[in-house]
Amino acid sequence: MEEQELTQEIKPPANTKGLGRWLKDNLFNTWYNTLLTCLALVFLFFALKGFLTWAFTEAEWDVIPANFRLFMVGSYPQEQIWRVWNAIYILSVLMGLSAGLWGGLVLRFAVALSGVWFISALLPVELSTRGWCLGAIAMIAVSFFLGRGRTSLRPWILGGWILSFPVIMVVLRGFGENGVLTSNWGGLLLTLILAVVGIVVSFPLGVFLALCRQSNLPAIRWVSTTYIETVRGVPLITILFMGNVLIPIFMPGLDINQVLRMMIGITFFSGAYMAENVRGGLQGIPRGQHEAAQAVGLNYVQTTLFIVLPQALRSVIPAIVGQFIALFKDTSLVSIIGLIDLLGVAKSVIANPDWLGLQAEVYLFAAVIYFVFCYAMSYASQDIETDLGVGKH
Secondary structure, eight states: OOOOOOOOOOOOHHHHHHHHHHHHHHHHHSSSHHHHHHHHHHHHHHHHHHHIIIIIIIOOOOHHHHHHHHHTTTTTTGGGGHHHHHHHHHHHHHHHHHHHHOHHHHHHHHHHHHHHHHHHSSSOOHHHHHHHHHHHHHHHHHHHHHHOGGGGGHHHHHHHHHHHHHHHHHHHHHHHGGSOOGGOOOOOHHHHHHHHHHHHHHHHHHHHHHHHHSSSSSSHHHHHHHHHHHTTOOHHHHHHHHHHHHHHHHTTTTTOHHHHHHHHHHHHHHHHHHHHHHHHHTTTTHHHHHHHHTTTOHHHHHIIIIIIIHHHHHHHHHHHHHHHHHHHHHHGGHHTTTTTTTHHHHHHHSSSSGGGTTTHHHHHHHHHHHHHHHHHHHHHHHHHHHHOOOOOO
16 A cells, blocks of 8 residues: 655745736726726816815814814713723733734734824823823733733633623723713713624624524524514614613613613614524525534534534625624614714714814714724624635635
8 A cells, every 4th residue: 555645735826916017907908998097097186186175274173182082982081081991901901912822813903903092192182191092002012922922821812802891891880989870971982882782792692593583493483583574674763762762661670771771772683684694694504514414413503503503604704794884883873862972972072162163074083983993894804704715615
């Protein structure tokens, strides 16, 4: 019997192109593409000329640094602002440790986050705020070097991320008379909390509802289907109004504040849409996968957890991330209920007599913040799809 050698497949080198070669191949490769490129450049020049002239010569950007703290935390008490920075430091340490251990996408996000804090420190804000920003950068850098190459820390870091949310909520809220009521949470802080809670909780809820809708038991399937179709049949603003009014009526003995009611409404609404995204992935799994799992002795739970769900979720990553992005933007609807999120702060700023007529500057700043977070989620999704080979055969 001849000895067989195991060889590793070596992929051909990537075909890299310089900027000049890329421009020639994609924009100036034929005479009509050259003409279209020139026409597009002329159109962009006239389209952006007015905006750039306004942005650099006419716009009054002083409204942003003057209300920077209001945009970030709303009416959170100034004397308790250390709670917010402690929460940021917890995330900075976890981000730095994760970047040093895993690198790649996490490292890029850590660098981007450090850049955000550095730019914030350069703004004309309070001296204490600059110190907090520089401290966050130092936390990320020190944590990065502490976690670099230490694979034994992986379970601890993962556990830290799981525990970070309840710990941060406790830090932000506090206890007793020295605590900060959730009614004082606002700005970007409130937007992120609502979005994170909605994303983290609606994902397992959506998976559960999708599995229930695929169940062979009629009662479970009908209940799940009724819930999904009912919630998907009404707009989110209706769910938020119902949650704000009906939850205190049906739970009179519980002191459920307005922020928690919005968390519940957003989660239940997003969970119904998430269920349909996951169900689309489940229906794309061939029946042979189930039969093969049963042939090797796996029961229903094992088949679902180890065979079906990983493949189903992998195939619907774009739809899931799209739902997350939509959820993040939909948190702006809570301003209609009376909560002062990022959009609510923008409305309150332009209502101030000192800043009348600056709607364009304020709303453009809010739009940039929404775009940055949505693009970050989209970028992470594309990186994950590339690593998992989604769309490749």
